[in-house]
Amino acid sequence: MNTNSNTYTVIYSIILVVVVAAVLAFVSVSLSDRQNANVATETRQSILYSVNLAQEADQAKDKNSYIEAEYNKYITDSYLVNVKGDKVEGEAFPMALASGLKSQYDIMKQANPDVSKLTLPVFVCTLDDGSRVEIFPIYGAGLWGPIWGYISLKDDYNTVYGATFLHKGETPGLGAEIATPHFSNQFAGKTIFEGDNMVSISVVKGGVPEGDMHGVDAISGGTITSRALENAIRQWLTDYEPYFEKQLAAKAQAQAAADSTTNTVDNHEEGNL
Amino acid sequence: MKKEIYKNPFFKANPVTVLVLGICSSLAVTVKLEPACVMALSVTLVTGFSSLFASLLRNTIPNRIRIIVQLVLVSLFVILIDQFLKAFAYEVSKQLSVYVGLIITNCIVMGRIEAFALGNKPWPSFVDGIANGLGYGMILVVLAFFRELLGSGCLFGHQIIPDSWYEAGYMNNGLIIMPPMALILVGLIIWIQRSYQKELIEEK
Numbered sequence: 001m002n003t004n005s006n007t008y009t010v011i012y013s014i015i016l017v018v019v020v021a022a023v024l025a026f027v028s029v030s031l032s033d034r035q036n037a038n039v040a041t042e043t044r045q046s047i048l049y050s051v052n053l054a055q056e057a058d059q060a061k062d063k064n065s066y067i068e069a070e071y072n073k074y075i076t077d078s079y080l081v082n083v084k085g086d087k088v089e090g091e092a093f094p095m096a097l098a099s100g101l102k103s104q105y106d107i108m109k110q111a112n113p114d115v116s117k118l119t120l121p122v123f124v125c126t127l128d129d130g131s132r133v134e135i136f137p138i139y140g141a142g143l144w145g146p147i148w149g150y151i152s153l154k155d156d157y158n159t160v161y162g163a164t165f166l167h168k169g170e171t172p173g174l175g176a177e178i179a180t181p182h183f184s185n186q187f188a189g190k191t192i193f194e195g196d197n198m199v200s201i202s203v204v205k206g207g208v209p210e211g212d213m214h215g216v217d218a219i220s221g222g223t224i225t226s227r228a229l230e231n232a233i234r235q236w237l238t239d240y241e242p243y244f245e246k247q248l249a250a251k252a253q254a255q256a257a258a259d260s261t262t263n264t265v266d267n268h269e270e271g272n273l
Numbered sequence: 274m275k276k277e278i279y280k281n282p283f284f285k286a287n288p289v290t291v292l293v294l295g296i297c298s299s300l301a302v303t304v305k306l307e308p309a310c311v312m313a314l315s316v317t318l319v320t321g322f323s324s325l326f327a328s329l330l331r332n333t334i335p336n337r338i339r340i341i342v343q344l345v346l347v348s349l350f351v352i353l354i355d356q357f358l359k360a361f362a363y364e365v366s367k368q369l370s371v372y373v374g375l376i377i378t379n380c381i382v383m384g385r386i387e388a389f390a391l392g393n394k395p396w397p398s399f400v401d402g403i404a405n406g407l408g409y410g411m412i413l414v415v416l417a418f419f420r421e422l423l424g425s426g427c428l429f430g431h432q433i434i435p436d437s438w439y440e441a442g443y444m445n446n447g448l449i450i451m452p453p454m455a456l457i458l459v460g461l462i463i464w465i466q467r468s469y470q471k472e473l474i475e476e477k
Contacts, residue, residue, distance in 0.1 A: 009335040016342060020349045027353055031360040038363035169371060 037064065042166075043097050044071040049164040050150035051125045051133050052188075075135075077124035083115045085242035092121035098166070101139035101148050108235060120239060125152065133161045136240055140232025143224040145169040147178065147232065151187065155251070157244035160201070163187035165229065175225030186216040198241050200234040203227065278401050282408035284470075289412040290463045291473065294380040298372055299413050300455040306429050308368045309417035311358070313410025315373060317403055319350045320382050324390040324402030331391050343386050344377070351376045381409055416458055424449040 002008060041064050048054035048067070053074055060066035078092035094100050100121070107117050123135040132155045139148040145168035152161040163184045170176040177183055190201055191213045199214050203226040208215040218226035277285075288294045295316070302312045323346045327334075334342050355373045358366035366373065376382065385405050390398035421427055423446045426434035434443065448454050467473050 003333060003335050004337065009338055012333070012335055013338055013341070016345060020345055023349065024352055027356055031356050034360035035356075035363075038359065042363070 039097060040093075041067050043093075044068065046164050046166060047071070047075065047096065047123055047135055047150050049184075050135055050152045050162050051127070052162045053125075074125050074127070075123050076126045079122055080119040081122055081240070081243045082120070083118050083239050083242060085244075085246035088119055090119055092123065095119060095121040096123070096137050096150075098139070098146065098148055098168075101137055102146065105139045108239070115239065118239060120236070120243075122240075122243070123150075131155070136236065138232045138236040140228050140235065142167055142170050142228045143175050143222075144171070147225065147229060149178075149184075149229075149232075151233065151237075153192070153244075157248055158191045158193045160187045160190045160192065167225070170225050171222070174219065175222040177219045177222060178225060178229055183216075183219065190214060190216065192237055198238060200237050201230070203230040275397075278397055279404040282401075282404040283411060284408075284466070287408045287412065287466070288381045288384075288405050289409055289459065290466050292381075292384070294384055295409050296456075296459065298375060298379060299409070299416060299459065300452040302369060302372050303413055303416040303420055303455055304424065304450055305368075305421050305427075306414065306417045308365060309413045310410075311362065311365045312369060312372065313406070313413045315354045315358075316376055316379060316381065316409055317406025318354060319347065319376050319379075320385055320402035320406040321399050322350050322402070323347045323382060324385055325395055325399040327386045328390040328393060328395040328398035334391075339391070340383075340387075343383055347382050347386070348377050381405055412459070412462065415462065416455055419458060420449050420455060 003012075044067050045054055045057055048057075048070055051074070054067060054070045057063055057067055057070075078096075080088050080090045080092050080095060082088050095104070104118055104120060107113055107115070121137060125133045125135060127133060133152045134155070134157075135150050135152045137148065137150050139146065141147070147165065147167040147170065149163060149165035151163045153159065154161050165178045165184055167176060167179055170178065187201060192198060192200055194214065202208075202215040203218045204212070204215040205218045205223060205226070208217050282288060286292065289296065289299055298312065298316075303309045323343070326346050327343060330342070330346075351374065354376070355366070358369070358373060382402075385402055389401045393401070418428070421429075422433060426432060426439075426445050434445075449458075
């Protein structure tokens with residue numbers, strides 16, 4: 001057979017490509033469950049890292065089930081909120097995966113973003129001492145690919161409790177350093193409000209001055225990644241701001257109600273006397 | 274089958290130190306032993322199986338699209354390995370990140386298909402592919418051994434250098450983690466090999 005004729009060449013390439021595509025499609029479909037489970041575990045782990053939990057995950061024998069157990073133990077609630085700060089219908093966890101965050105980021109980065117379409121995930125974590133910490137994801141474009149992360153705030157919605165960041169393909173040793181504890185540990189204890197203004201957390205080049213409550217050191221050699229991270233944090237926290245305010249208002253109201261009940265009780269007792 | 278087919282790639286015609294192929298990835302993935310071993314294994318499987326299939330198809334491949342057919346075969350196995358790593362060794366696949374996909378561009382794979390598999394029977398081609406992959410992997414593991422030991426004081430992530438040494442003033446070598454130092458290490462290996470194997474030295 002003449003293997004150099006045009007017909008043969010065309011038919012050969014078509015058959016080859018179809019066969020190869022079929023094999024790949026089959027493998028991809030049959031492995032996707034496991035792959036998605038790995039991504040879900042990684043997301044759960046990152047959420048736990050941002051509240052300084054599950055640090056021993058790598059020593060665990062069965063990492064997936066360890067992470068899942070820890071996650072179910074500490075993450076006591078999760079829901080979606082819109083930019084008005086109201087809860088909306090839907091599952092929070094799929095929205096906290098990198099793919100879910102990307103869908104929200106795609107809305108944000110449009111020229112005239114229709115922010116009313118945003119549904120942002122919130123995770124509530126109850127720590128061992130009973131205190132409440134909430135976890136908010138962020139997502140943005142780094143130098144080579146997406147960067148994302150999870151920031152946890154104490155229940156004053158101002159003090160950062162912890163943070164963790166991930167990236168797809170930042171330069172190892174430079175931009176990729178945002179994923180190291182060395183970098184993310186700087187966030188704990190910083191505050192995002194100056195008075196009533198949201199100032200977010202700045203990533204400061206050349207070192208942050210002593211006592212700056214709103215800044216962390218940037219990564220040398222990773223300027224573009226550092227700046228991208230700063231923008232991502234500001235963008236997402238701004239969209240969460242109405243939620244913070246509503247939560248604080250609700251908390252103040254509950255506090256006032258509690259105070260007034262104790263007052264009436266006091267008055268009552270006085271009356272009795 | 275000639276003994277040279279599986280003997281040469283390890284020393285006399287090592288793909289990295291003699292043919293100087295696959296240098297880029299051997300600098301990039303040898304900071305730690307674990308990714309280096311996974312990379313070595315992945316490249317071995319890819320060269321072995323793509324050589325085998327290229328050899329099986331060698332009489333049917335139209336000459337004009339020969340290189341494209343080779344590329345399709347190589348990418349098929351690379352993507353299969355990438356998918357399996359993502360499913361069964363997620364951490365390692367994250368560490369290797371783009372380098373798994375870049376096996377497609379590793380000259381060793383296409384080089385062996387073009388130079389050997391297209392002109393030989395399937396079984397010798399398979400052995401040739403595996404042996405070349407292992408010859409490449411051997412260099413990777415040697416590099417990673419020294420780089421992880423001297424650069425981080427660990428092997429496979431376990432600490433080897435005792436803390437007492439650090440207290441006595443020993444320090445990890447930060448330079449050895451960087452790719453340029455890996456290139457110098459490759460150069461040292463080539464130097465050692467050439468001092469044993471005089472026929473490799475070019476005449477002036």
